[in-house]
Amino acid sequence: MGFRELMHRVLARQAEGIVAVPVLSADPVDAATPVTRFVPDEVYLEVRIHQLWLTNERELWREYQPFGTVVTEFLRRGERVAVPSVLGSAELSRRLNVVSGDDAVEFGNIRVAGPVPYEGDDVSLLLALFRTRTSDWLARSFTLVEDVASAVGFGGLAEAAPLAASLVRGLDSFLDVDEVELRVGAYCSWSSPSGPDGLARSATELAPMHYAVLRRPRVGAGAAAAAELAALRVRDGKLCRLTADGSLVPYNQHDFILIGVEARRFREDYRRLEFYRLWEQTRRHVVDGDLGVARRLWRQTAGAIFTDDLTRPQQQALHAEYERLFTELVDRFAGYGTSTHRSLGPSTPGPDHEDDPETLLRKAFG
Secondary structure, three states: OOHHHHHHHHHHOOOOOEEEEEEEEOOOOOOOOOOOOOOOOOOEEEEEEEEEEEOOHHHHHHHEEEEEEEEEEEEEOOEEEEEEEEEOHHHHHHOOEEEHHHOEEEEEEEEEEEEEEOOOOOEEEEEEEEEEEOOHHHHHHHHHHHHHHHHHHHHHHHHOHHHHHHHHHHHHHHOOOOOEEEEEEEEEEEEOOOOHHHOOOOOOEOOOEEEEEEEOOOOOOOHHHHHHHHOEEEEOOEEEEEOOOOOEEEOOOOEEEEEEEEEEOOOOOHHHOHHHHHHHHHHHHHHOOOHHHHHHHHHHHHHHHOOOOOOHHHHHHHHHHHHHHHHHHHHHHHOOOOOOOOOOOOOOOOOOOOOOHHHHHHHHHO
């Protein structure tokens, strides 16, 4: 059972009233900070649940437990991969906000995909939120799937296609259980943008967006239903409704998931990548005078920089910057007479050179 089969089975279980729509942003536009577009090999793809709203809080927590998944399909090393992110009760409990006035629960700001270099081609998402009547064996099954996915992480699953496929099959198996009820589910797919500089020319092309998947009763046919959906807006990561007088009020009538599909120029986790761990060891050995070990570690660092976790321009920029820093460190701590590296100039006074990857990249790319 693969991603496509899981997608078809989720959609087959959709009840009337589940709808998925792009939502306009009501946040102020900063003209000085243009929106980052999806340009292959230059940006990172990231998918984040900005808001997950569940009505009937008392019923949910006394009789049911929620369980969600987002399966992201994208291009990785020229091959399409489907990577699941699993949101079990453990993860959701950490993000829980009980909204007592509305008898609801709210979760927010959960990254479910990425950051991963965008290589082009289509990007597809399968979003599914289930609830199940609490039972020990079912809870243990959900926890097992969640624990495996969390332990490996999104990046690891993208590398280990068989493991990701096994988790997708495990998710599919839950659909055969009568106690599992689909609350919100949708499949979305966008093609690679065809415009210049990553600009999308149609709604079916990939662009940074907010997307809402709602479970609500039908409000009538044609214009009435279209008007309700057209009034939806996003302000500060929250789903809102635009009223007749132009004000925004929180949308809280029905269960929904609000996701953001984003293109990012920079990651926020460079320091957790392997190359930075190696660089820290390299720097320490240079300072300690172990130049032989330091040079071996520098070669490993240089190789680790050229990882598929980084876009190609950032690989090249980081390699150049860390090579410069390594040369300067050797010149500073080994002395000009014994160093086999040529100095690029006098060492800057004060503390050690700034070697934070994101800082270096922001200086390089502006």
